[in-house]
Amino acid sequence: MPPPDRSGGPQPGANSLFFPAWPPQWPEITESILQAVHSGHWGRYRGEATEKLREKIVELIGGGHVRLVSSGSLGVELALRAAGVCPGDQVVLCGYDYPGNFRAIEILGARPLLVDADPSGFSVDPESLRQVSSDSVKAVVVSHLYGVPAKIRQLHEICDQNDWVLIEDACQTPGMHIDGRLAGAWGDVAVLSFGGSKPLTAGNGGAVLTNSDRIASKLNAHLDRPSDSTPMSELQAAALLPQLDRLDECNRIRWETYSAIVAGVDWTGQATSSCCVTESSTIYKAAFLSPRRDELIQRLRRSGLPVGPGYRSMHRSSDRRCEKSGPLDRCRQLGEQLCLLDHAALLSTGSLRSELVNLLSAAG
Structure with missing residues (x-):
């Protein structure tokens, strides 16, 4: 299994499904x-x-x-x-x-x-x-x-x-x-x-x-x-x-897939901002919180899904480098719990979209 990626970008598993290519091959x-x-x-x-x-x-x-x-x-x-x-x-x-x-x-x-x-x-x-x-x-x-x-x-x-x-x-x-x-x-x-x-x-x-x-x-x-x-x-x-x-078309497909995931996967009740994501959004990555993030990512990668952790939170940065306003508790939570599904998977349609939802549901 590839090492955890701390750059904010999901890494595909060894047996990745054939999601639409990105960059696009149009x-x-x-x-x-x-x-x-x-x-x-x-x-x-x-x-x-x-x-x-x-x-x-x-x-x-x-x-x-x-x-x-x-x-x-x-x-x-x-x-x-x-x-x-x-x-x-x-x-x-x-x-x-x-x-x-x-x-x-x-x-x-x-x-x-x-x-x-x-x-x-x-x-x-x-x-x-x-x-x-x-x-x-x-x-x-x-x-x-x-x-x-x-x-x-x-x-x-x-x-x-x-x-x-x-x-x-x-x-x-x-x-x-x-x-x-x-x-x-x-x-x-x-x-x-x-x-x-x-x-x-x-x-x-x-x-x-x-x-x-x-x-x-x-x-x-x-x-x-x-x-x-x-x-x-x-x-x-x-x-x-x-x-x-084709930007509007791709954004619409990502939104439809994201909606199918939220509706069909029980653990996406932890979706950190599903109420804020709308049909007008450009969904770069589907983001979900999990207190057992690393374990969840491992399971999803074994299923071939392109997932990874979010950015490393900067709340731990030294006082020498920055000032801080308050304890930054939400930032700490995001840094520790955020799981991301890449937008290439969100471009799935038809049976591939259904398979994606099923795999997410089984892994959760």
């Missing part, structure tokens, strides 16, 4: 890439595919300014820089989050200030954020994880009241609707990722979005030297364009 992706090759645009600094991708992101999510970058992780760092975060500033984030966001804050010489996760989800708890009182806070990083939206409207209001820059990490949830807006449309600056496992994938790549001319100007100052210092390639953009056309 003929239109091959055709789009070949078109970029045959046209010669693949060798240009900026070609037709990158410009068309930028336009499509603007059309999908909004944002008067969109910059394509080399990764979502770098996108968060660039968002922090463009927000004016400097050495000595504090940046609030959830104690349970993608670890790269914590590191991005440290790289800038700023200091992470950890708050607890929402009891019904994985992101910043609005009540915990309201308890923060510091003149040193410059920005708040809010991540939508696994398809469960943060309470972004409340968090947006709190940030506005305190003059904090809201950085919205929508790397895992392209196309997810939240209170009438798409994920990525709520922040002062937002980030998408197109990493290898993401619902939109080019192996690597990302995007930074903002409606603020001031933030866009600072972002451009970091990127233009005078050529783009961290570009996305034309071939990556060509691979992404056909996926955007």
Whole structure:
């Protein structure tokens, strides 16, 4: 059996079922890439595919300014820089989050200030954020994880009241609707990722979005030297364009499979946020809590299911590295109990979906 994965990504068992391939092996992706090759645009600094991708992101999510970058992780760092975060500033984030966001804050010489996760989800708890009182806070990083939206409207209001820059990490949830807006449309600056496992994938790549001319100007100052210092390639953009056309379809299939799991598997009564996952969600991974997580993961892997633990919670980070607001009990629970089923399995349909539900039920 493979060793436990602490990166937040499930690992398939030795006898994995034949779930739909991810990255997707769609003929239109091959055709789009070949078109970029045959046209010669693949060798240009900026070609037709990158410009068309930028336009499509603007059309999908909004944002008067969109910059394509080399990764979502770098996108968060660039968002922090463009927000004016400097050495000595504090940046609030959830104690349970993608670890790269914590590191991005440290790289800038700023200091992470950890708050607890929402009891019904994985992101910043609005009540915990309201308890923060510091003149040193410059920005708040809010991540939508696994398809469960943060309470972004409340968090947006709190940030506005305190003059904090809201950085919205929508790397895992392209196309997810939240209170009438798409994920990525709520922040002062937002980030998408197109990493290898993401619902939109080019192996690597990302995007930074903002409606603020001031933030866009600072972002451009970091990127233009005078050529783009961290570009996305034309071939990556060509691979992404056909996926955007099928994003809604894939999100619908994942939602239907997730609903079948919740309805058909008794132990998913422990689904940590099934009430928050809706038809409008982009379910990156199906997330469930189990007090016997490692044992459950072993059983599921033996059945051939692509499962793994969630991120390591940062509540144990030393006081030398960060500040903490409260005991972060919810973050501790997520770090110890969260089990994730990969979204490739959620693309199952028909008899394969039924088999998936049966295997989950038997293992639980």
